[in-house]
Amino acid sequence: MAGRIACLGAGRMGRGIAHAVAYGGHEVALLDAKPRDAQRFDQLRGDALSEIEGSLSMLAGLGGFDASAIPTIMGRVSVYPLDAAEQALAGADIVFEGVPETREAKADAFALFDRAAPAEAVLASTTSTMLSTDLAALTATPERALNAHWLNPAFLVPLVELSPNDATSDEVIARVRAMLEGLGKVPILCRAAPGYIVPRIQMLAMNEAARIVEEGVASAEDVDRAVKYGFGLRFGVLGLLEFIDWGGGDILYYASRYMREATGEQRYAPAEIVERNMEAGHVGLRSGQGFYDFSETDAEDWRRARLSAFLDMVRHSGCLKPPVV
Incomplete structure (x- = not known):
């Protein structure tokens, strides 16, 4: 299992990722990317933890897992203010950046990563619009950076699109892929191109x-x-x-x-x-x-396997009826 995970940005994406990685057994630090006074940060912290606990409770209520695990999962989630960035990112193996989709916000987040993250940490942007090859210029260590595009809701949808930049090392791709697969996610690799897949x-x-x-x-x-x-x-x-x-x-x-x-x-x-x-x-x-x-x-075996999966899907849709006899 990968080490500690951090989310740079405590908005919807950061919270969804925090849910997923805490559920998967990781300690996770949610770092607020905006400067706030103590009162406003306390409000954000409460909102973030409440949202994560709420999504866990919803899934448990739907039969996804035993609700008795929720306190243990929530115990793995910490929320930090911006001025505690060094503490939040300390020991982080992978840092998921989830700030707003502007180049200015990304530049600030990447600079913060360069300044405060451990020397071997991976920076994984979650951008849905920008290219990893463009963002690579914003960090001093592009070999440790890539895009990891989660699909909302991040805590539920298995797919994550990984898009390296030209300098991203194979070892970094392998680390991120292994961590995601350990969560039950399905990482796929795609070249940096508008729209991903x-x-x-x-x-x-x-x-x-x-x-x-x-x-x-x-x-x-x-x-x-x-x-x-x-x-x-x-x-x-x-x-x-x-x-x-x-x-x-x-x-x-x-x-x-x-x-x-x-x-x-x-x-x-x-x-x-x-x-x-x-x-x-x-x-x-x-x-x-x-x-x-x-x-x-074997074409017949291949067809039978696919038809079996189709049958399961039709059954799940509620459209599979017994024969009229």
Whole structure:
């Protein structure tokens, strides 16, 4: 298990991360990134601890874990004022930065890390908009810095997108990955690019859903039912690229061409990699090669495993009915 964890910024993201790491057995220090007088800090401290305890109580109430563990978990969380930064960051193995999304706030936070954090500590920004390659210039030790983009609510969603800068060491990536996996999180690695992975995909999907309503194609309620019981259910089992390989890249290729011609919108055109795969005959499972290599895969076993997972999802949705006999 990694050592002590610190969160630089005691707002919503810092509190969510503190919940997750304390639940996972780590001592965690929440450091207020704003200067406040004693009265205002006491208010912030109380609000932060109350919010974390409240989210723990909610999950326990939903059957997530035994509520008797809450006092032990809360005992691992400390909240510090800005003028106690050295004390808050002392012994920290990883410092998650969660200050507002402005370059000025990031610069102040990175300078504070450089001044007060231990020599071997990792600085993991949680920015959802800035690139690790841009932020690297704000620290004297870019080799110990990267982005770790948690998805809200941070204490519940497993995925964390890790995005190193050009100087980030492999050892730092491995340390952060191991700590997150120890919490039950699912860290993935992506190159520094606008939108990362999830925000980039969901931005397109959300805008397209809004356009469907705007064009009068369907109501907001039916669009969301389509997502919950179709789109989301399927992609909760198969990733987007895995789904392409399941059905066949040729289906996506021809459907995309049709949509582009029918709507006149270039956004529906097939991606170049889909066109290249078509030219090479790499259409997925049935050809043995697509985005994934299926040359050593037993296709029937693979399908059965995925269908079993689909069945579990349908059962969980409440839509699985017994047969009429």
